[in-house]
Amino acid sequence: MKGKKLSAFSLLAVSALILSGCSSSGDASGVKIEVPDIPMHESMGEFEGEVNIVNWAGFVDPKWTDKFEADTGCIVKSRTAGTSDEMVTLMRTGQYDIVSASGDAALRLIVGGDVQPLNVDLIPNFSDEIATGMRNNIYDTVNGKPYGVPIGRGANLLQYNDDVTKGAPKSWDVVWETNSPYKGKITAYDAPIYIADAAVYLMYHKPELGIKNPYALDKAQLDAAIALLKQQNTIVGEYWSDAVAQITSFAGGNTVVGTSWEILRKFAAKPNLKTTLPVEGSTGWYDSWLVSSKTKNINCSYAWMDYTSTASVNGAIAMNFGMAPANIAFCKSSAEAQAHCDEFAAEDEEFFKRIWPWTTPISTCVDGRKDVECTSFQEWTNAWATIKG
Amino acid sequence: MxxxxxxxxxxxxxxxxxxxxxxxxxxxxxxxxxxxxxxxxxxxxxxxxxAFWFVDPFTSKVIPGFTLDNFISIFTVPAYLSTSIRTLLIALAVTAVSVLFAVPLGIYMAKIARPWVRNALAVAITLPLWAGYLVKIIAMRLVFTEEGFFNWALAPIGISGPTFSIPLVILTLTYLWFPYMALPVYTAIRQIPPNLFDASSDMGAKGFTTIYRVVLPLIVPAIIAGSVFTFSLSLGDYLVAKFTGGSTQMIGSIIASNINLNPPVAAAFSMVPIAFVLIYLMVARRTGSLERM
Incomplete structure (x- = not known):
């Protein structure tokens, strides 16, 4: 019954879209990418009774799943993953319907044919209220086709111990250059996608390399980034992938400067720990819901994406995890919501313009270059393995 | 009937x-x-x-096939080779430190300590086995952070402990696996008949000579048995390096970081500790101590 009600809703939405003549022709950057041809869901049907989700910790919580289950009869089964790479591996088993993928996992899944393009007409809450910077990005919108429903985003910021640094470092050079005063007390993110952070630094300091997008590196540019990372390896105290380890490292004094997220700084709960966005800009994680191409629960999956796109649920997820919500209508809903949005710069597009959203590097150059072949994520992975001697 | x-x-x-x-x-x-x-x-x-399969460079998916590249990379990628050697040395160091602690402790417990002290020590050695493995590693991490307990306690006498580095990895691994060395060594020393000690001293041997000439040869099988645990468990570990090693990489770290990204390399690397342990067991067999285990 509920299912039919929803399809009536989406029918309305479809006609509204047709009337307004609005169809997303946003071709992220004019880049054409080879992707397997997978049909999208045409119309809503009966709910299947369950939806299996791979998600970041804090994205799925009884606080909002209870209502969803009661409304739709779709039982939510959640599997928490710790890294993007784990998410990709889990999604490829075909046992999960939907994933909260960051951009570095999303494009990999799209190109690999593991996820399907979305029929946004069936997701009425996929609305104009989504923050501008989260729309039509190359990591989840390929060849003009949307594959992801935005959830939220966050920047990889430079965290510093103010007691030691006496003020915010202006540049990322404190974590890259061998003459850093914090040698041995530096932390770096422990994943191949961190190569992009080196590329962002090189974009600013070595324009002669011609890097236009940190996720579109040709062989020579990748080599330059790897050389920088090898240089950093000699001054790094710790690499982190585990959030708890990073927090204890900063709080315990072992780390003075390094990559962090706003939410980790909050968890550390020490007034002397602060974050800043240095002059070079930075990378960031932009998360979206993607639906498996092998899903058996397509209607429940669509219902889940629609439900979590409402301002209140999207906001609840963002507050629970500690990130900027995609649906900025949430910010206006209460004083508490506004405070959260301000803290995580949810509505500050000027801030997020300086952030390069994590995107899987693929051999097609996502900066639009056609004369060279770019390095793929597999090459990044192999190169990453050679950094930590 | x-x-x-x-x-x-x-x-x-x-x-x-x-x-x-x-x-x-x-x-x-x-x-x-x-x-x-x-x-x-x-x-x-x-x-x-x-380990013989490929990874598709485009989609990072594993494709069945046959290649030796994954094994060759262990020797040709400098970071991989140095990590293998480093891991081997760490495992040997953990074993050596464990022996160094276990033998005097075993002699004291078996031959000198009063029964209640002996029991208390036996409990103290086995007690850490009751705690979760990860809990112990995090505990070591917290104790040895810059502003942690160790530095705080020893600051008055001007000593600062090891930071997150290889020595701390060795220390933590020793802490984790020490019971597996201490218990067999202690049991072996207890089984040495007291009259051997009397005979040794009758013939004029002093304490250290007795330990070196009588006790050690008799407990070699126990040490080998214990070292199989300390050595092989250290070889395969990666969480200790992750939480107390700073930027230290071990074989397990490479396997862990490749298990999702490049499973064939992870599989090839998992053969390295197996090879080390087989070589170790063969050497131990040569010494003839395995037969007496």
Whole structure:
């Protein structure tokens, strides 16, 4: 019954879209990418009774799943993953319907044919209220086709111990250059996608390399980034992938400067720990819901994406995890919501313009270059393995 | 006659099996064999097979095939080779430190300590085994952070502890695996007849000579047994390096970071500790101590 009600809703939405003549022709950057041809869901049907989700910790919580289950009869089964790479591996088993993928996992899944393009007409809450910077990005919108429903985003910021640094470092050079005063007390993110952070630094300091997008590196540019990372390896105290380890490292004094997220700084709960966005800009994680191409629960999956796109649920997820919500209508809903949005710069597009959203590097150059072949994520992975001697 | 019938009637399975020795044997070993072959060896075999497979450079998906590149990379990528050697040295160091602690402790517990002290020490050695493995590693991490307990306690006398580095990895691994060395060594020393000590001293040997000439040769099998644990468990570990090693990489770190990104390389690398342990066992066999275990 509920299912039919929803399809009536989406029918309305479809006609509204047709009337307004609005169809997303946003071709992220004019880049054409080879992707397997997978049909999208045409119309809503009966709910299947369950939806299996791979998600970041804090994205799925009884606080909002209870209502969803009661409304739709779709039982939510959640599997928490710790890294993007784990998410990709889990999604490829075909046992999960939907994933909260960051951009570095999303494009990999799209190109690999593991996820399907979305029929946004069936997701009425996929609305104009989504923050501008989260729309039509190359990591989840390929060849003009949307594959992801935005959830939220966050920047990889430079965290510093103010007691030691006496003020915010202006540049990322404190974590890259061998003459850093914090040698041995530096932390770096422990994943191949961190190569992009080196590329962002090189974009600013070595324009002669011609890097236009940190996720579109040709062989020579990748080599330059790897050389920088090898240089950093000699001054790094710790690499982190585990959030708890990073927090204890900063709080315990072992780390003075390094990559962090706003939410980790909050968890550390020490007034002397602060974050800043240095002059070079930075990378960031932009998360979206993607639906498996092998899903058996397509209607429940669509219902889940629609439900979590409402301002209140999207906001609840963002507050629970500690990130900027995609649906900025949430910010206006209460004083508490506004405070959260301000803290995580949810509505500050000027801030997020300086952030390069994590995107899987693929051999097609996502900066639009056609004369060279770019390095793929597999090459990044192999190169990453050679950094930590 | 009637008694026999009653017995057979009341215990039909025993009666049935009594006449069929092969079935009896099957019943005995079916379950453990299923475990060893079906679960243990099969999964190891599947892992070994993956080591010869490719990864699609475009989608990062694993494709069956045959290549030796993954094994060759262990030797040709400098970071991989140095990590293998580093891990081997760490495992040997952990074993050496464990022996260094276990022998004097064992002698004291078995020959000198009063019964209640001996019991208290036995509990103290085994107590850490009751705590979770990860809990112990995090505990070491917290104790040895810059502003942690160790530095705080020793600051007044001007000593600062090791930071997150290789020495701390060795220390933490020793802490984790020490019971596996201490218990067999202690048991072996207890089993040395007291009159051997008397004989040694009758012939004029001092304490250290007795330990060196009498005790050590007798407990070598126990040390080898213990070292198999300390050595092989250290070889495979990666969480200790992750939480107390700073930027230290071990073989396990490479496997862990490749298990999702490049499973064939992870599979190839998982053969390295196996090779090390096999070589170690062969050397131990050469010394003849395995037969006496």
């Amino acid at each position: 009637s008694t026999q019938t009653t017995n057979a009637g009341s215990r039909p399975i025993s009666a049935y099996l009594y006449k069929r020795a092969k079935l009896r044997l099957f019943g005995l070993i079916a379950l453990p064999m299923f475990w060893i072959v079906g679960v243990y060896i099969l999964s190891l075999f599947l892992l070994l097979i993956t």
